[in-house]
Amino acid sequence: MREVRKAVEFLEGSDDICVIADIDADGVAGAATLREAFDVSEVLFPPGGMYGVPPDMMEEALRSHDLVVTVDLSPPAGCPEPDRVVIVDHHPPDGEPRAAAVVNPHVVPTLGDASASALAGMLAHLAGRRFRPWVSLVGAFGDNMARGPVFETLKGSVDPVYLRGGHGRLNLLQNVAAHVNAARRVMFDEGARIALEVISEAETPKDVLEDPELSRCRMEVRRETERLMSEAEVEDFGAGCGLATVASGFDVEGILALRLLDDEGMRLVAVYNETPKPCGYVKVSFRSDGSVDAGVVARELASELGGRGGGHREAAAVYFEPGPDVSEAFRRVVSRRPPKLDL
Ligand SMILES: [Mn+2]
Secondary structure, eight states: OHHHHHHHHHHHHOSOEEEEEOSSHHHHHHHHHHHHHSOEEEEEOOGGGOOSOOHHHHHHHHHHOSEEEEESSOOOTTOSOGGGEEEEOOSOOSSSOOSSEEEOTTTSGGGOSOOHHHHHHHHHHHTTOOOOHHHHHHHHHHTTOOOSHHHHHHHTTSOGGGGOOBTTBOOHHHHHHHHHHHHHHHHHHHHHHHHHHHHHHOSSHHHHHTOHHHHHHHHHHHHHHHHHHHHOOOEEOSTTEEEEEEOOSSSOHHHHHHHHHHHHTOSEEEEEEOSOOTTSOEEEEEEEOSSSOHHHHHHHHHHHHTSEEEEOSSEEEEEEOSOSOHHHHHHHHHHHOOGGGOO
């Protein structure tokens, strides 16, 4: 685990770290963990619902800080000075990642399945720093990645009450993840910023769940999801793949895709939200039962739409400029049945 040791050395050796994190529960929990354990002077989130690190944000962070750590994200292609960058991510990298250290299970397979926040917890633990292990597990629950050796190790130092759920009830950390995710679904990077401060101040998961602003977001997301569920119609494109089109100012297409996947008993559901994000892009989210690779579908659709796409087998997304006929593009992807799609 040379990469992991190198990452710890870089984090310990810098007193001016900039963290650039994804806006979801995994990114927020990972950023909170690193900020608690190391000398992090600034945390940045991609603006306006954008996914990925904008090149100008990366350059500015490198100009103003000694070390830049990307969490649940990787640097953009052509990033200057990769020797001052540490990557803490668990997404399949686009080509060979260039950085001083890459903490990513796709690059270091012995890490096993892990969320970015759990990887951040592992780094804090290895450095012998103070941090709240329960915070580092929030992303594991948010990403449905509560498994693997890193998670299991950190779990040993978390109050078991936080993990007790079942019988259709979410456990406390799953609820915290839903609270944090609700904030960014309503307010994007601003929501992530608020959630970061709430989770940083919290002594226990209950403190996060009692925060009035996050609770309000959670309620609004629930209401909006129900409204859209009552209107959404999934069109079947064959091979168990369907598409629904909605319009919402909230970033709820991922939740809808999962709900529709369960309701319709399909293998893959895509939800196209035709309302642009504040950053100007529109998004299609995919959820799969695992028998179809949603990440492959996302990348295929992205090339059809001239956008950017990717993700995991069970969950993926595509971002693109408004305009193209999404339904036609999706039909072409499904009918082409790319071999890696497993259709
Ligand atoms: Mn993640």
